[in-house]
Amino acid sequence: MFNINSYNEIAAEGLELFEKEQYALDVTDDPDGILLRSADLHGTVLPLQLKGIARAGAGTNNIPLKECSERGIVVFNTPGANANAVKELVLASLLLAARPILEGAMWAKTLKGPDAVQKAEAEKKRFVGSELAGKRLGVIGLGSIGAMVANDAYRLGMEVRGYDPYLSVDTAWKISRHVIRVESIEEVLETCDYITVHVPLMPETAKMIDAESIQRIKKNAVLLNFSRGGLVDIEAVVEALEERRLAQYMTDFVDERLLGIEGAVVLPHLGAATAEAETNCSVMAAETLKYFLETGNIRHSVNFPHVEMAFRSPIRLAIANRNVTNRIGQMSAILAEQGINIVNILNRSKGDYAYTLIDIDEIDADQLGHIANKVRQLEGILSVRVIRPLNRKEGIAHGSDQSV
Numbered sequence: 001m002f003n004i005n006s007y008n009e010i011a012a013e014g015l016e017l018f019e020k021e022q023y024a025l026d027v028t029d030d031p032d033g034i035l036l037r038s039a040d041l042h043g044t045v046l047p048l049q050l051k052g053i054a055r056a057g058a059g060t061n062n063i064p065l066k067e068c069s070e071r072g073i074v075v076f077n078t079p080g081a082n083a084n085a086v087k088e089l090v091l092a093s094l095l096l097a098a099r100p101i102l103e104g105a106m107w108a109k110t111l112k113g114p115d116a117v118q119k120a121e122a123e124k125k126r127f128v129g130s131e132l133a134g135k136r137l138g139v140i141g142l143g144s145i146g147a148m149v150a151n152d153a154y155r156l157g158m159e160v161r162g163y164d165p166y167l168s169v170d171t172a173w174k175i176s177r178h179v180i181r182v183e184s185i186e187e188v189l190e191t192c193d194y195i196t197v198h199v200p201l202m203p204e205t206a207k208m209i210d211a212e213s214i215q216r217i218k219k220n221a222v223l224l225n226f227s228r229g230g231l232v233d234i235e236a237v238v239e240a241l242e243e244r245r246l247a248q249y250m251t252d253f254v255d256e257r258l259l260g261i262e263g264a265v266v267l268p269h270l271g272a273a274t275a276e277a278e279t280n281c282s283v284m285a286a287e288t289l290k291y292f293l294e295t296g297n298i299r300h301s302v303n304f305p306h307v308e309m310a311f312r313s314p315i316r317l318a319i320a321n322r323n324v325t326n327r328i329g330q331m332s333a334i335l336a337e338q339g340i341n342i343v344n345i346l347n348r349s350k351g352d353y354a355y356t357l358i359d360i361d362e363i364d365a366d367q368l369g370h371i372a373n374k375v376r377q378l379e380g381i382l383s384v385r386v387i388r389p390l391n392r393k394e395g396i397a398h399g400s401d402q403s404v
């Protein structure tokens with residue numbers, strides 16, 4: 001039996017995947033897994049039993065990743081699951097930036113009387129906009145969202161320039177050949193009419209659009225930020241809007257300093273707020289967390305490597321450790337000392353951390369406990385789980401943790 005706690009509104013389609021026979025939802029302060037959206041876990045005490053946290057969404061800046069890694073807690077996100085929703089809102093915002101649609105609609109609401117049509121025709125010159133076609137869009141960060149925005153903006157007739165020095169090969173395949181790759185963020189800032197930011201907020205990217213970047217932005221350009229407020233220096237944005245250097249700042253993140261500033265368009269974090277995206281994220285997060293708890297296999301983790309191995313043995317050890325030399329040798333030696341044959345083993349690393357799955361044949365509980373404890377005592381070991389399969393459906397193993 002696993003305990004799962006969920007924070008925020010998580011769509012029912014995901015929560016329903018946790019079968020009642022194997023999972024209890026929101027009944028304890030010490031869960032095995034947490035499912036959340038934007039709830040901030042920084043500064044909270046992470047439960048003792050916690051093994052995995054699944055973010056139903058892309059950004060994991062609300063989760064203390066370093067602390068989780070050091071405790072061997074695996075953090076997951078749902079890559080791409082809400083990308084289309086964000087892309088549509090960004091495209092809508094580009095259109096709203098180019099055409100004073102909302103202003104025109106608000107004004108039209110005030111029209112009264114039999115001459116409303118004539119007044120509308122006479123005054124419509126107040127709401128003349130411009131077209132996106134032929135304008136230049138700079139996309140900073142060409143991941144799931146940035147790639148979709150770039151491709152569709154090109155289809156709208158824009159010239160699109162993309163900047164992403166860490167682009168993955170998988171995403172690169174999805175980007176239209178018409179998107180022009182640029183080598184420096186400065187080139188995007190200095191040459192584009194519209195600039196949209198789609199990078200994760202991390203210590204390295206905090207305020208990546210700083211006062212100097214904003215100085216470089218072409219006069220009268222529009223900056224869009226549907227990624228995270230902390231990526232942009234808001235004081236510098238306010239100054240640029242007030243000096244009419246920046247035409248508009250369109251963002252999905254409320255910041256008191258922006259409210260009431262002309263040219264600032266602030267949405268209340270609506271990027272992923274569609275029924276489809278909420279369901280996609282909830283289902284992917286629940287599936288990923290279940291898969292990890294039941295088999296030890298890791299997919300879509302932001303702090304541990306991708307590790308998947310078919311679970312066919314009666315016992316599996318799942319070990320998170322620091323990425324230092326000879327850990328596998330020492331684990332194998334502990335098993336060999338006990339005369340245990342390794343049926344299957346897989347080890348992968350990601351940055352400072354590594355993860356190992358070791359499948360063995362049936363042994364008695366005392367010996368298993370002894371082995372698990374010896375592994376726990378090795379330097380750099382962060383967590384050790386002993387997992388046993390419960391039942392198997394269509395080749396997918398369902399397991400449970402055994403305390404030893």
Ligand SMILES: NC(=O)c1ccc[n+]([C@@H]2O[C@H](COP(=O)([O-])OP(=O)(O)OC[C@H]3O[C@@H](n4cnc5c(N)ncnc54)[C@H](O)[C@@H]3O)[C@@H](O)[C@H]2O)c1
Pocket residue numbers: 057058059060079080082083086140141142143144145146163164165166167168171198199200201205208226227228252269270271272273
């Ligand atoms: N407004 C919302 O509701 C909403 C919804 C989903 C995601 N987001 C935000 O959008 C971000 C991006 O989402 P995604 O799904 O596209 O993520 P993603 O991981 O698919 O893409 C991020 C891209 O940014 C690139 N990148 C990282 N550092 C960079 C840098 N310094 N300069 C340029 N590129 C850099 C990466 O290489 C990657 O290609 C998320 O991290 C999240 O903060 C917001």
Ligand SMILES: O=C(O)CC[C@@H](O)C(=O)O
Pocket residue numbers: 037038056057058059060082269271272273
């Ligand atoms: O849960 C949400 O509504 C927002 C999710 C979004 O910020 C993300 O990072 O995916």
